[in-house]
Amino acid sequence: MSITLHQISIPLLIKGLQNLSGLLDRAQQHADQQQLEHHVLLSARLFDDMYPLTAQVQRASDTAKATASRLSGLAAPNFSDDETSFDQLQARINKTIVFLEAIPADAIDGQQERQVKMMLRGEEQSMRGLDYLTRFGLPNFSFHVVTAYDILRHKGVKLGKMDYLGL
Numbered sequence: 001m002s003i004t005l006h007q008i009s010i011p012l013l014i015k016g017l018q019n020l021s022g023l024l025d026r027a028q029q030h031a032d033q034q035q036l037e038h039h040v041l042l043s044a045r046l047f048d049d050m051y052p053l054t055a056q057v058q059r060a061s062d063t064a065k066a067t068a069s070r071l072s073g074l075a076a077p078n079f080s081d082d083e084t085s086f087d088q089l090q091a092r093i094n095k096t097i098v099f100l101e102a103i104p105a106d107a108i109d110g111q112q113e114r115q116v117k118m119m120l121r122g123e124e125q126s127m128r129g130l131d132y133l134t135r136f137g138l139p140n141f142s143f144h145v146v147t148a149y150d151i152l153r154h155k156g157v158k159l160g161k162m163d164y165l166g167l
Contacts, residue, residue, distance in 0.1 A: 005112055006105040009071060009133055013064040013141060014100050019166035020060055020145050021093045023152060023159065027053075028086040030157040038086060044155050046147065053151045055081070057089045060144035061096040067137035068100055070116045071129055072107035 027041050045052045051059065058081045065076035077099055083089045116132040118125055127135070149164045 004105065004109045005071065005129065005133065006108040009108060009137070010068060010100050010103060012138060013067065014097055015166060016141060016145050017060065017064060017093050017097050019164060020057065020148060021090055022166060023149055023163060024057070024086055024089055026159060026163065027152050027157050041152065041155055042084065042086070044151050046151055046154060050147070053148055054083055054089065056144045056148040056151065057092065058083065060141055060148065061092050063137065063141040063144060064096050065099060067133065067141065068103050070118065070132060071111050072103050074103060074107060
């Protein structure tokens, strides 16, 4: 039995978003227990030139949508990046998951050789669908999810590897 492009894309993106949602739940609980204003965590960043937590969640959502869209050829919904609360970030994650779940497997399966084009640093890049997924889409998505995890750990939220993995 061979694995399909859909099997190594959509379920992984959905699972990553569900895990990110769990991290945000834990962060909100932490803030409430410690009597921290939510914006302290939502605006936190690892370093001055890095995105804050809210933008990490937005980029994870955008990357998941773009990856699915580029592989399937289906248009992704456009979300404005105006979330300022845990509830709004959770709603964005949920809308992203709904989009991913609506993509039929046959829209992605068989697209391994399809040329995926995108703009990176002002230049058009093109790569095969499988290469796009494994060398850009999934690693970029994972980067933003793990950075959100790292921000929360840095700010004292009690998380471990199993929280990141969703286990």
